[in-house]
Amino acid sequence: MAIELDDLIDEIEDALADGRRMLFIGRLLVDEERILDILDRMRVAIPEEQKRARRIIQEQERLIAEAEARVKQVLEERGLLEAINTERTRLLQQAEHEAAQVRAGADEYARQVLEELDDRLTKLVTSVRNGLSTLGSDGGLKHA
Numbered sequence: 001m002a003i004e005l006d007d008l009i010d011e012i013e014d015a016l017a018d019g020r021r022m023l024f025i026g027r028l029l030v031d032e033e034r035i036l037d038i039l040d041r042m043r044v045a046i047p048e049e050q051k052r053a054r055r056i057i058q059e060q061e062r063l064i065a066e067a068e069a070r071v072k073q074v075l076e077e078r079g080l081l082e083a084i085n086t087e088r089t090r091l092l093q094q095a096e097h098e099a100a101q102v103r104a105g106a107d108e109y110a111r112q113v114l115e116e117l118d119d120r121l122t123k124l125v126t127s128v129r130n131g132l133s134t135l136g137s138d139g140g141l142k143h144a
Contacts, residue, residue, distance in 0.1 A: 005045050005113055009120055011038045016124070027131045035124065042117065049113065053106035060102055064095045
């Protein structure tokens with residue numbers, strides 16, 4: 001079963017919640033290996049979700065083509081193909097419109113997921129950099 005991005009984002013939040021607060025400086029120490037492992041799994045999950053969306057679109061396009069072929073066969077058998085060419089064109093346009101809507105929906109979903117991921121990762125990177133900066137600014141932990 002594919003790992004869902006939402007589950008991985010939850011894991012990052014859990015890793016942050018499991019981090020230790022450094023007294024007096026308000027910084028958070030996190031398990032770097034755990035965070036990097038989750039980020040690696042995200043790199044795999046994002047393309048998988050995009051592939052899944054593409055497979056759905058391809059399946060829909062295949063079903064539309066199959067339906068069009070069936071309609072054409074029936075019409076040819078009845079000798080009515082010429083009489084309904086206009087209807088065929090309308091159905092093709094409608095199918096193309098619906099396929100475009102599915103693609104747009106898949107693109108919007110992927111954009112939303114990536115924007116949310118970007119936002120969360122930006123926050124995480126900022127937190128990690130702040131922690132590293134604090135540790136590097138005086139060579140270790142601050143003492144009260």
